[in-house]
Amino acid sequence: MASTGAATADAIEEEGVRRRDWIHIAAISAAGVGGVGTLFPLVSQMAPSADVLAESTTDVDVSAIQPGQSIKAVFRKQPLFVTRLTEEEIAAAKAEDAADMRDPQTLADRTNPTDESILVQLGVCTHLGCVPLGAGEGENKGEFGGYFCPCHGSHYDVAGRIRKGPAPTNLEVPEFEFTSESTIRVG
Ligand code: FES
Structure with missing residues (x-):
């Protein structure tokens, strides 16, 4: 019984980790996109001349x-x-x-x-x-x-x-x- 409870707890924990991983990855992706946006003016200033x-x-x-x-x-x-x-x-x-x-x-x-x-x-x-x-x-x-x-x-x-x-x-x-x-x- 105790082991079933532990297994359930593990499953919940694992699921939680997966969710957190996903959110983390999603956050990194969003930050990445935002990063491109914020970087652009800098890159733009370094753009090659005409x-x-x-x-x-x-x-x-x-x-x-x-x-x-x-x-x-x-x-x-x-x-x-x-x-x-x-x-x-x-x-x-x-x-x-x-x-x-x-x-x-x-x-x-x-x-x-x-x-x-x-x-x-x-x-x-x-x-x-x-x-x-x-x-x-x-x-x-x-x-x-x-x-x-x-x-x-x-x-x-x-x-x-x-x-x-x-x-x-x-x-x-x-x-x-x-x-x-x-x-x-x-x-
Ligand atoms: S810009 Fe293509 S038809 Fe006017």
Whole structure:
């Protein structure tokens, strides 16, 4: 009987320890997030100067991006979309190469000859700078199957070319190169 009581007490104690651990971990996590918030102004003051930032590069591992998928990265403090086009998307983009466009560019103009399936673009609408939808799974891709900017309704095609709406130019393609089969260097 006494041992059952002791076992129960142990169980309660153990549960209590688990709970305290969890609360402790949760508190550390919250403190961590708060820490980032409070650290930011300091880090911000130590941020690289504009000329250093303008020369910075971003390496992206593209090996895990499946056809039809995009990843969102950051390049020079701006959102960067890196997409692996499917065969169908490549064919669709090429079929539109000669279409009447506001900012005419072929898919080849917008990709690297090493691998035309990898599309690298700034995720910045060329109208007033909103982040277009379309790179994330399930996001609205607009009327041309690429990207849709919800701010004022710009539609880009699967190659990021402006097809409808107020944006004046295609999504910007930054300079990039393949540094290996699996990695690109942007900038
Ligand atoms: S900022 Fe994208 S349509 Fe205006």
